[in-house]
Amino acid sequence: MATYTHIATVEKTSASSTIVFNNIPQSYQDIVFHCDMLGTTNDYVYMRVNGVTSSSYSNLEWYGNSSQAVYSFSFMPLAWSNAILSSSSRAKAVVEFLDYSDSNKNPNPITQHGNPYDGRMGGGSGRYKNSAAVTRVDFITSSGNFAVGSKIHLFGIEA
Amino acid sequence: MGINLIETVELASDTASIEFASVPQDGLDLYIEISGRTSENGDYTVRVAFNNDTTNSNYYRMFLSVNNTSATATSNADRLFGGLTVNGYTSPIHNTLTARIFAYTSNYNKGYLTQFQSSDDGSSYRQMQTAGEWANSSAIETIALIPEGNFLANSVASLYTITAD
Numbered sequence: 001m002a003t004y005t006h007i008a009t010v011e012k013t014s015a016s017s018t019i020v021f022n023n024i025p026q027s028y029q030d031i032v033f034h035c036d037m038l039g040t041t042n043d044y045v046y047m048r049v050n051g052v053t054s055s056s057y058s059n060l061e062w063y064g065n066s067s068q069a070v071y072s073f074s075f076m077p078l079a080w081s082n083a084i085l086s087s088s089s090r091a092k093a094v095v096e097f098l099d100y101s102d103s104n105k106n107p108n109p110i111t112q113h114g115n116p117y118d119g120r121m122g123g124g125s126g127r128y129k130n131s132a133a134v135t136r137v138d139f140i141t142s143s144g145n146f147a148v149g150s151k152i153h154l155f156g157i158e159a
Numbered sequence: 160m161g162i163n164l165i166e167t168v169e170l171a172s173d174t175a176s177i178e179f180a181s182v183p184q185d186g187l188d189l190y191i192e193i194s195g196r197t198s199e200n201g202d203y204t205v206r207v208a209f210n211n212d213t214t215n216s217n218y219y220r221m222f223l224s225v226n227n228t229s230a231t232a233t234s235n236a237d238r239l240f241g242g243l244t245v246n247g248y249t250s251p252i253h254n255t256l257t258a259r260i261f262a263y264t265s266n267y268n269k270g271y272l273t274q275f276q277s278s279d280d281g282s283s284y285r286q287m288q289t290a291g292e293w294a295n296s297s298a299i300e301t302i303a304l305i306p307e308g309n310f311l312a313n314s315v316a317s318l319y320t321i322t323a324d
Contacts, residue, residue, distance in 0.1 A: 003161070003162065004161035004162040004321055005161045006161040006187075006321075006322065006323045006324070009187075009323065034187070034188055034259070034261065034321070036261045036262050036270070062223070062230075063223065063232075064221060064222065064223030064231075064232025064233075065221075065232060065234075066221065066232070066233060066234040067232065067233065068231075068232055069223055069224075069225070069230035069231055069232040070232075089268065089270075089292060090261075090267070090268070090270055090292075091270075092259075092261050092270040092271070092272050092290065093272075094259060094272065112272050112274065112288060113272070113290070114221060114270075114272050114288070114289070114290020114291075115270075115290060116219050116220050116221040116234055116270075116290045116291055116292050117219055117292060119221070119234065120221075121221045121222075121223060121272075121288065121289070121290035122223050122288065123288060149267075151262075153187055153188070153321075153323075155161055155321070
């Protein structure tokens with residue numbers, strides 16, 4: 001079992017549309033986010049690397065709803081569009097960046113997410129199409145806000 | 160150290176459940192991993208009970224499942240955690256199930272994500288993820304993993320806490 005080191009937790013004390021992890025230490029092999037999120041409305045969560053907003057991301061997801069399995073692929077300005085928020089039940093997600101500090105590789109997160117009461121769960125992978133160490137990750141709602149009490153933990157995984 | 164092994168249970172004989180009877184209350188999240196197999200020939204055979212609550216209607220889960228021929232998804236009130244056996248294969252094949260339980264000491268409903276893979280000796284495979292929620296605001300103090308039939312001998316399950324220190 002890999003060794004986790006807790007780096008930071010962000011817990012929302014007021015509603016807003018972003019949760020930001022900046023100045024991520026570069027001393028681990030991998031990093032992983034544990035997300036426990038509530039929305040002010042039904043909404044999607046996206047993720048952005050190093051604050052870049054240009055169309056430098058690809059996204060592949062496979063997910064299930066209450067009746068079928070689906071997959072989709074897209075190019076979008078955000079790397080990850082899987083987790084679905086609601087105001088009544090919490091969305092869970094685990095997001096991993098392997099070898100995130102290597103500036104010779106394209107960062108490519110892999111995710112598992114779910115919100116059973118609101119009908120969506122699955123996994124995804126993305127690629128930020130630039131070679132860069134991951135120093136900042138933003139979690140962003142598509143239209144509403146993260147509600148008070150939403151929290152995301154960041155852990156480093158040592159080699 | 161942010162992840163701490165709390166207990167490993169390795170079965171010497173076929174057993175009806177695996178229980179973690181004293182879950183520490185100082186963690187952020189929990190992580191469970193199982194390497195094992197069950198006596199029941201089915202894909203969806205392992206269920207969970209938090210704090211001895213075995214009432215299916217207190218749980219809700221979605222699952223997304225892929226085998227060698229199709230993909231399916233569904234949701235309903237169920238304590239399903241995963242499965243470890245396909246088509247009644249025999250030892251030495253053991254399959255893997257992992258689970259993350261979020262904010263397990265919180266005062267709101269407890270959510271979890273699981274994933275598992277199972278395969279037999281060449282004709283049947285399955286990979287599956289579940290997202291579940293236990294509608295209870297109590298801290299999780301005990302966890303029971305309950306298969307249809309038995310966990311078979313040599314199955315191993317470990318419980319970890321993920322902590323902030």
